[in-house]
Amino acid sequence: MQPLYSVEHETRHNTNHAEEENVERPEENTPLLHRFPQVVTERTPLTMFIVSLLLIILSAGVIIGIYLLVIQNDSENVLPPVENPLQLVSRSQWDPSNEEQSALRSFPYRLRAVTVVHTGTNQCNSTETCTKLLLEVKSNATAANSTVGYNFLISSNGQTYEYLGWLKCIPQSTKTTTPTGLLLAFIGNFTETPPNTRQLETAKKFFAASESQQYLHPSYRLFGKNVNDTPPILGQSLKIFPQWSNEFSDKK
Template identity: 40%
Template sequence: MVEFELYRLCSNESSWYGRGADDDVLQSVGATEETPLLQTVPRQQYRRNVGAFIVVGLLLVILLGGFAIGVYLLVLQNNAENILPPVEEMPIRHVNGSEWDQSDLLVLSTQPFHAETVIIEQTDTRECENLNSCVLLLREIKATFGVNNSLPYNFLVSSDGTAYEGLGWSQLSPLYPELSPLVLTFLGNFTRVPPPIEQVFMAKSLIAASLSKDFLNKNFTIIGKRTKEVPKYLFEQFKDFPRWKEE
């Protein structure tokens, strides 16, 4: 009986010491018996983190979208620098070189035509308004370049708005080889009077057609060249082009 009581006393004492030690550990970490062994992130804090990630993601999307729009607008601005000013729809009244020049001296190039510059100038001559008078004038002008030479202009435009083919779109004009030019020459003298509106429209229609056919670089420069005199009234008709130069 004495041994049995002693065993109970020892067992109770060890249990008491064990529970006391465990309680001390739990109290030291601020936990209770109901505290789970594996801690989990509170649901409210998790939602806040997810919300923050969503907000940051939206801001990045907006930033990237703004950057893309900015690049697109810069490209549009760059392309718009040489957009042809509005030209009224006008069919090109075109006379082939073979119809007015019977010499058969023109040797057309087989190289692809692609101009970098448009040259505007005048012939410093009288004007012409119909086929007969213009053919006569063209032959007179051609004679000044020599019997064995062709006119070094791509197109010559008359007062009635007809385009007479010189070199056409077959080869670049040899007048300004460093410029790779498309030379549009106005038949007449416009130092004191402006050219007829039909003549101006035809020249702009030729530029538009050259662009659409890819015969002219979209970033072309248009240059007004003086001959004997400065055709100021002619040049005024083309100063609305963004990349206009007068020489």
């Protein structure tokens, strides 16, 4: 005969097992996400505006940064413009003899006037042709028992030729109301045609170099010298310079 406690134990075990089997089990194909509550965030117009504004600011910052970087690289790669210096041909280069002339006197410090004339001769556009022309001018002056008074001359190809230089001049035989100062000549005859652009640009460089080296005073003026030496057409061309006075240095 089976013991009573064993039957009761088996009965309770079978009852518990049946209850566990009766518990509804979730289907295996049910997603696990269904076990958690879903939180839905509502997108309000204000939120959309703030997000859009932040994106615009971020994009603008990136664009500005790239632009500044490009500008910086370009500025480092671009070289400053180089201005052609004054092409000065010294007296010793075209006139090796360069005899000292006793008639010359020294200029005072920092002149306040420049007289601009033309040579009234043919033009020259190379060192060779200009050397030949200047030697002829010197020879003719010597034959006439006179001295060429030009301090510098400018050729049609933009070269500046030293004659007496910055520190010497010929004494004036007559008193003038306007100081003569440096005597700058454009090589050529400009009674009918004006000097070319290259000559005028060279004159500008000459004035700037003379002032920077303190041969000219910062308040210097430009003058002509009678109608024959400074024809009206030449005077009209010189009006591009603010220092031009439209007066003659030999005005009595």
